[in-house]
Amino acid sequence: MVIFLKNYSIWNDEVNFIKRDKLDKNINVDILVIGGGITGISCCFQLIGTNKKIALVDANSIGSGITSRTTGKLTFLQEGIYSKIKKYSNANNAKLYYEAQKDSIKIVKDIVTKEKINCNFEKSDSYLFCEDESKINNIKNEKKILENFGCEVKEVDSLPDKNKCGYGIKVDGTYCFHPLKYLVELEKVLLNRGVKIYENTRIYSINEFGNYYICKSDKYSIHTKEVVLALHYPYFTVPFFMPFKVHLEKSYVSAFLEKNNLNFNAINLDKPVKSVRFYKSDENKYKIFLYGSRNLAMDVNDKKHFDKFKEFNYDYKYLWSNIDIITGDFIPYIGEIMKGVYIATGYNTWGMTNSSIAAVVIRDLILKKENKYINLFNPKRGINILSLPLVFGSNAKSYIESTINSNKKFYESVRIEEINGKKIGIYNYGNKEYKVYIKCPHMGCNLVFNEVEKTWDCPCHGSRFNIYGKVINGPSNFDITYK
Template identity: 45%
Template sequence: MKNIPIWQDLKKSNDYPSLKENIDVDILIIGGGITGCNTFYQFKDDSRKIALVERNKIGSGSSSRSSAKITFLQENIYTKLTNVFGNDKAKLYYRSQKEAINFIYNLVKYENINCDLKKSNSYLYTIDTKNIKKIEREKDILISFGENVTSINNLPNSKNIKAGFYVSDTYVFHPLKYMNSIIEKSVSKNHRVFENTKIIKIEKYDNNFKCYTNTNVINAKYVILALHYPYFLFPYLMPLKCYLEKSFLVCSKVKNTYDFNAINIEKPLNSIRYYKDHILMVSSSSNLALASNSKEMVEMLEKNTNIVNYDYIWSNYDLMTLDNLPLIGFIDDGLILATGYNTWGNSNSMLASLIIKDLIDHKANIYKELFDPKRGFNSQKLINYPLNIFSSAYSFISSKVNKNKTFYHGNPYFTKKDGRSIAIYKDENGTEHIVYNKCPHLKCSLVFNEIEKTWDCPCHGSRFDIDGKCIMGPSNYDIGYK
């Protein structure tokens, strides 16, 4: 069994250099996930100077850890949006997703992108008679938008459902192959990509930005924050407008595979798709603040999916917004944010790239207002806002109080050295790996992820390997014990 996403089990991918000089560009894209890659592609034929910087490798973040569906059927999103924003805005969101999906399909064909893109009908279903009405409502809204919807009594692989429907013109793909390929097609002398290059500070001066790495400075007219979690945007209250949701995913070889993908409407979530001879399942999603025991989450996943023998297991986080709409647009003159995709980043990142291109080119865009990250409060946000503040505070306080209670005397074990809290993990060979047990970001106590053998921050999602190397932000620092 491998503790990596099936998508990262690739034999070959291109390497790009790290930044070793100061540079001036027109547009700097920070983050080489699917948002950064799609945005870089939008400027492929542009004469302006562009740089994309990625703190690790292209596609190493959330985008290569997803279930990689490209669909506009996103649980009961249209019911939620209709209830809060009304029919017109819900329809505008639907339209934005359809356009983005169409764009991806055409791009893959036009650029001959090798990413295993396949048509795959998307199913929404329930196994609980209490939820039949919810299914009917979502279906009716989609029909009112003009969508072709087919009702079902069974899933292609199961008879155990109470109601459901499917839509067509949706896809599945291999996200890392996609990102690697569009970067390869877009890179040029004036459009450069730097890996292992982390931005640690952004300063505004006159109408430009100075973006600092540990060793160099990038001067840019426009900066696009495609870095998934905009933890440092505190003046814009971003950390309070969103929260992280965590899930485990498993992949298992199966005899029969099918060309469909499905998701249920109830909790626990059960999302599936197939890839080659594997079934991929997502289950047991939870607010990060409440998801500190990875082992328990996986036990729950095994119970829900009836799968105990898998070839791959990994976790993923996504940024959820309080009103179910992504955050895409200017947060300051020249500073653009794109995130908050509520676990539907493949269509929304393409949408973001299209909006960003129009914003920078001073062109009108019909979706600009809907996704404006500076948009005001609405009833949904007002309900969720206190809950979010509570869960952030809860994760911080419980990380101090319950400090790894469950594993305190086991492996790893925790102790103090020179007044500082350290954790010692003994691997299968008996080698000890020692780390400081505090996240350098905001000093939350770290929790050991027994499944992936990483140190995870329950507050803001930073992750560290067993020797303390930071493998996922927001932390800018390692926790290694020296």
């Protein structure tokens, strides 16, 4: 079978979501979950059986956000995260975070077993390795921290595919799965148990009225007591100063055919980042290879980053990129941000794993039950002084870089013009011109064209738009269609 190179994630080809209706009347619920990625779907799942009337809405379709472009590992070996949390928060929180990851993996495992979910959920030992000697001590340090938590860690000098890896460590009790198959099946469970699901229903505003909220979409409103913002980037929480508390990172991912389906996953501590896992579809075996990651606002020419895959002689079948949110202390923000409003974000590229514990924490907050992770993830916690240069430095640099670089024209297929005082990006393809406004509606940053995925991307906060101007990823809540 011949497979041509596709400029979207492999997961999108492997699932059939059933289209759900748009909201077509005003409704009244106890809990509204906004966002149908892994966070929103997991939150709804944890809330069924609580006697609450629940609705979930997604601006596009279920699983169309960041979750569709992940690598789908469920692991607690997350680069050097425990050393980082120890440094930017404290040792107790590093241990608690470790326990949260172990719990989260167990939650997914139990759901898959109990609900008989067919999502290629497979045991996959995790490796952390380095090729550069200067990182050996960092890995040894991570090993020591994990061992102090009671985790069994083995030292290795090669990966199971026989590739020498310099120095590395290995843990077990970790898994890989197909993220969208997991969502499709969980969505069916939700519908069967009375959760109302609406697609193509974007929420534009959330207003508080005494002890309830009115969440408005384009025509209809949802009247609710509590709101869960499972949006990836929770832009409704203006006083939370999200843009000043986090920075974003973009990574580049590929999938190519592979003879063997090995059950391990690995990530390095060197630069550029290399991360691998294996996946066996009904027809083929693939290796999923993430290569390179960058601060979203720096070095914004995506083609240049995708071209780096050419350093390896693989026969790529899929290429895509994805964005995630990094917090100052490397701990996610999960919890109640205003009375009755909950967020789960800032997963530091480990949201497949963190989203399940996020769902349990939010459920327990709503039910006013104790949960040992509430303080760890508290979104109202202060910022450690050590992380200020990391967050502010990175944000300041990124605003400057994005202003300078986003005005550059990287590709022959694109030109930028000013029409009636507004900047217009014009993409030329097959004798047709696709015009869009290129100021991001979120905070006014200049958008940059991503020639590989054919999207207009915001280098400041990660909004993405297709060539027709339709927003495909927030935080922008508005399109950039040229009229």
